[in-house]
């Protein structure tokens with residue numbers, strides 16, 4: 747499989763909405779092969795930063811993607827696992843319907859072609875969800891839904907993966923399985939991952955670098971440096987020792 751390619755350079759990124767500035771002058775580099783955790787209080791602008799990276803909202807400043815040779819990549823493939831997915835839980839739609847719809851323009855009510863179903867199954871196997879194919883979306887647990895969303899984000903294999911609080915409503919075992927998967931994607935495909943999280947112990951355990959955002963980047967660097975910084979202690983109001991609550 748082709749190795750994932752994109753590093754990103756964010757320079758002077760500012761997002762404004764009617765009520766004023768949401769994020770201001772954000773400058774950050776994320777290199778391929780690293781898991782960059784974005785941490786910060788509620789409303790600090792973390793999701794807004796991801797939306798700007800996805801090109802879903804207008805911004806000023808620049809976001810540049812480059813391959814390992816330093817060449818610019820104009821349209822990188824970016825996989826996104828959102829904070830949550832709002833949908834009608836009574837929908838008869840199955841995981842197979844969702845994944846196959848992503849794989850073809852064939853209307854799902856006409857059934858699925860065998861090869862698409864096999865591919866959807868392979869996508870699920872990659873994320874440890876091999877028995878989920880025929881389940882209805884409304885019957886999935888939080889952890890199962892996260893795996894389906896991850897499978898969805900990985901087809902086609904992206905150049906960069908964005909995860910927004912991917913483990914809310916997921917139990918401890920499910921969280922570990924999810925992060926182990928993300929870690930293996932990083933090592934197997936050298937995929938850069940940007941992870942928004944409130945859980946500092948997960949950040950300490952799984953991220954390679956971190957940045958504290960509060961409308962702008964207050965501190966960034968290796969995880970320990972960021973965790974030990976006065977800015978993080980002040981924001982989260984706790985002693986952080988090696989990334990865990992003291």
Ligand SMILES: Nc1ncnc2c1ncn2[C@@H]1O[C@H](COP(=O)(O)OP(=O)(O)OP(=O)(O)O)[C@@H](O)[C@H]1O
Pocket residue numbers: 763764765768786787788789790791792793794795
């Ligand atoms: N479309 C919008 N219009 C106006 N304000 C918005 C819009 N989207 C977000 N905001 C505001 O921007 C701020 C940052 O929101 P954002 O969702 O990026 O924060 P966050 O750090 O991800 O928060 P949380 O940790 O609570 O998920 C919030 O005050 C929010 O109300």
